[in-house]
Amino acid sequence: MAIEAIYFDGETSRDNKVLISLGPQGLEITGDTVSAQTWSLPGLRAIDPPYASQPLRLAHRRQPGARLIIGDRGFTEQLLAQAPHLRGGINPKRALHLFLWIGSGLTVLAGLIYLTLNFAPQKLAAFLPDEWSRRVGEQMEASLVEKARTCQSTAGNRALTALLANLAEGDADMPPLRVRVYDIPIMNAFALPGGRIVLTRGLLDKAAAPDEVAGVLAHEIGHVAHHHPEAQLVRIAGVQILLSVATGTSGGTNASSLAGLAAVLKSSRDAESEADGYAVAMLSAARIDPMGLKHFFEKILTEEGKPSGGALSRLGTVFSTHPVTTERIDLIKPLPEGAQIKPPITDAQWNDLKKICGP
């Protein structure tokens, strides 16, 4: 039983009238303007899934350019019964290909993410030339403190130098530092690339004793000694590259800086406990009471509930991305009974330091 159908050969746009029938080898096609041919059933492909009111459109693996259009419903049903794969649904081979492509893409992406966030930054940070860290640290400090005044006074500077010298007794290999106090009311301290440490007036105001400032400084020196600021720099750059991998664009600065911050959060927890460990060791070796650091952390914990606002919220994030937790506080233990403790600076020096930003 032969049925009329239309055949496009893919060479010209002419619609060839052909007769088709189902034979033992498959779909047999004959016509005046078309060479007789047989399309095997497994090689058939439906252009669109069969849909009641429209003719079935077929292609064949052996003749990728040709198309066969069958309008007859009865014949279509018969064909679909013998070649059910034409009904559509998921083509397992194509689905597998797709799965492999996307799967390998995602695997490469996951590997890159791991490398960028957890592995590479700390390894690369140690190799960054000092010149680079110095330059970047200088620019970061300038943009973070914005127009805030640098606090300086002869006596205050002397007190700060004395404090650092006493801390240095706790670590013979203490890295070279450049500590500055800025006239910023929000309580904060952070380490930047190139051995830069920034303290705020708010921090000095809130500190009840020199032990507390010594503790915070030791913690920030810990970051410097472990190259954490440099590692963070590498990490943020890596996240930006990753984002352009994922989105396929070089733009999107806003999104990338946000995501960058989120990525930094995770790994900086480890960095914080590393810096805590360094601080406790340094303080103990320098015979300074580590409880000062503990007291200061407790202060931050109570402060954290309050909202910070305005232009300084940018600085506020430095503490909020490195949250002080009770676990961290609990890890700071007092020096053993009978150990000799000395104040990090004299009371007079402490007074001078407190007044470094003016009375």
Next chain:
Amino acid sequence: MADSLQSSGEPIRVEYVPRPGLGRLAFVNFLLNLVTLTIYRFWAKTNVRRHIWSCVHINGQPLEYTGRGIEIFKGALIVFGLFVLPFALVIAFINIALGPEHPALFAVYTLLYLAIFVLWGAALYRARRYQLSRTLWRGIRGTLVGSSMIYSLTYFGSILARGMSLGWTTPVLNTVLQEQIIGDMRFGDLAFKFGGRAGLLYPTYALCWFLSLVAIIIFIFLFGAEVTALFGPEVQKVFDEIFKPDSHPTSEQIWTASTVAAVVAVSFIAMFLVVPMLWAIYSAKELATFANYTKAGNATFKLNATAGSLISLVVGNLLILIFTLGIGRPFMQQRLIRYMCERMEVIGTIDVDRIAQSQAALDRTGEGLADAFDLGVI
């Protein structure tokens, strides 16, 4: 035979014959995009095109989209490796080595934006060429036979000229660009031709230009009046109070402040809605005129585009985008194609039996730049 000697070809009828399944497609695409961190988007796009193309019937025969997701995925990978990644690496390097405030960073960003502008036209042209070469009708595919770089330079030049002339060169430039792309367009060996002067567009252009100037002036005036009325000393006090640190504003103060904010926001939104709506008059005129200027075989085209219908197309699409959170994007594309199909008429005849297959080589990958620039191609 006698018939085909008499009149070469037959009249052309374009219609959109919808079929079910687009909603399901949109939803599945959305889910898979989510799971694959948007890598699936290339296959999603392909599936949607296959569906929509198959609904466009010309003289009873549907179009067929033969593109593959993998082709545009590879296209995106190539552009990523040659364009996106080098820039990202250089920017990261400068950030680390020279610092975030270094002038070299500014230079690289300038270069990046310049490269995007220069390549924008090429991205459009190549995306169009890829789509045409993957569109089959009666077994025959289309193509663009020209150079994408020549088009891109023309396009870049047109951006500069448009800016320098305060927009007044737009009709001429659009005509030139359209002439280039339509002149390069082939369907098999059937060539499209485009010819006509931009002059016809100028009255409408001038009308829209002056209307939007007037609209902007009115809005600036209204806005100024609003601000003085609303930001009198009383309101100023309320704002001072609210933005004070540790403030505890009363509900009355919050109400005043939010009313002021709402009025200002509404007038801004109104301006950004009214001006584009005015320009719909020009867009409709341009679409209709360009269709008139286009020829293929013995046929010319007619597109019944009107400002009102364009506005309802765009606004409707915007609402779909907002209320489906982007999941309904395929329906936006469907509405656009449907609009074109329903409003397009072909006048004259085309010898649809005698078009020979295109001999142009097929691109193996496609749309990389278009994906990188996030062009709104369907």
